[in-house]
Amino acid sequence: MEKAKIDAIQLFILIFLFELGSALLVPLAIEAEEDAWLAIFFGLAVGILIFLIFHALYQTYPDSLPTQYMRNIIGNYLGWVLGFAYCLYFLYLSARVLRDFGSMLLTIAYHETPLFIVNLLLILLIIYTVYQGIEVMARTGELLFVILYVLAISGFILIVSSGLIDLSNLKPVLEDGIVPILNVAITQTIFVPFGEAIVFSVILPYLNNPKKAKKVGILALCLSGINLMIVMAVNIAVLGVNLTKRSQFPLLTTIQSIQIADFLERLDVFFMLALIIGIFIKITIFFYAAVIGLGDLFKVTNVKQLIYPLGLVVLLLSNSIASNITEHIQEGLVIIPFILHFPFQILFPLFLLLIVYLKKRKKNKA
Incomplete structure (x- = not known):
């Protein structure tokens, strides 16, 4: 582990920014139509339970990385394999979010720029930030x-001032009952973005006051969930369900609708800055977790030696992960949740916690 510590506020900010990340980019849970914000709420509720699972593991091994305590729980060989799989998972998600960033910029502003160049610029910044360590990452997050x-408060005030919000677009509530909402939550919002907080199992050991981890994590998840619910509710209230479904980036379409006094309009910069901030933090956290985990598994003395080659892997993977943005989003919302998110976010942590419980029970009996 890196010899550094972060405080509770910094952890709170990192989780909050991470959760917003690329979730602001897509029409999150729009399959639930007017009740999309409710699907996000149910996803948040289960996301908190997922956080409590890996927090329980952290409490048992407060000074160990997941790649370390996995070997203690299920044996050196199986634990090493599972830890390596998690590192690959984090690298893959880094590449997916980097592709989100590149595709967004190419669609909105830089139509003739190669995707490789756009992604290269961001990954270089992320490599530099990870090279500086967790404390620099945390201080950057505060700023x-x-x-x-x-940006968020200003944008919300401008949307309200423009008179764009039509609350009737949010009705009827629960028109088709709660089953469609739960279906969207189970297949989407539980895993993205809330379940992705599993990556903070690598960050928690750096907290200077372990007793605050549980409270801080739950508060950060709740605040980010409330913000995502507000964003989707505003998108639907402004655009309506049909336009929100058809829009590739509904928040951008909402912001582009702002028009005040015939001169304040086309505020795309609000959207782009917010997305760049969230995506930058999200990729940095995923990438940092992969680097630290692989450094521990392969017993690398200077973990910084891994940053540049792994950064190149993420860059190349982000360009080859899908042929276009539509395919990329479809994979992320339909295929990946069951193939990768479910086992890595829920199944494996529950299995590890069960083994820990059985070992403790056996020890108490003895």
Whole structure:
């Protein structure tokens, strides 16, 4: 592990920015139509349970990385294989979010720029940030948190001032009952973005006060979930369900609708800055977790030696992960949740916690 510590506020900010990340980019849970915000709420509820699972493992091994305590729980060989699989999982998600970033910029602004060049610029910044360590990442997050909230509050005021919100677009509530909402939550919002907080199992050992981890994590998840519910509710209230479904980036379409006094309009920069901040933090956390985990598994003395080659892997993977943005989003919302998210976010942590419980029970009996 890196010899560094972060405080509770910094952990809170990192989780909050991470959860917003690329979730602001897509029409999250729009399959639930007017009740999309409810699907996000149910996803948040289960996401908190997922956090409590890996927090319980952290409590048992407060000074160990997941790649370390996995070997203690299920044996050196199986634990090493599972830890390696998690590192690959984090690298893959880094590449997916990097592709989100590149596709967004190419669609919105840089139509003639190669995807490789756009992704290269961001991954170089991420490599530099990870090279500086967790403390620099945390301090960067504090600054970006302030900027993001100024943008969010300003944008919300402008949307309200423009008179764009039509609350009737949010009705009827629960028209088809609760089953469609739960279906969307189970297949989407549980895993993205809330279940992805599993990556913070690598970050928690750096917290200077382990007793605050549980409270801070739950508060950060709740605040980010409330913000995502508000964003989707505003999108639907402004655009309506049909346009929100058809829009590739509904939040961008909402912001582009702002028009005040015939001169304040086309505020695309609000959207782009908010997305760049969230995506930057999300990729950085995923990438940092993969680097630290692989460094531990392969007993690398200087973990920084891994940053540049792994950064190149993420860059190349982000360009080859899908042929176009539609295929990329379809994979992320339909295929990946069951193939990767379910086992890595729920199945494996529950299995590890069960083994820990059985070992403790056996020890107590003895």
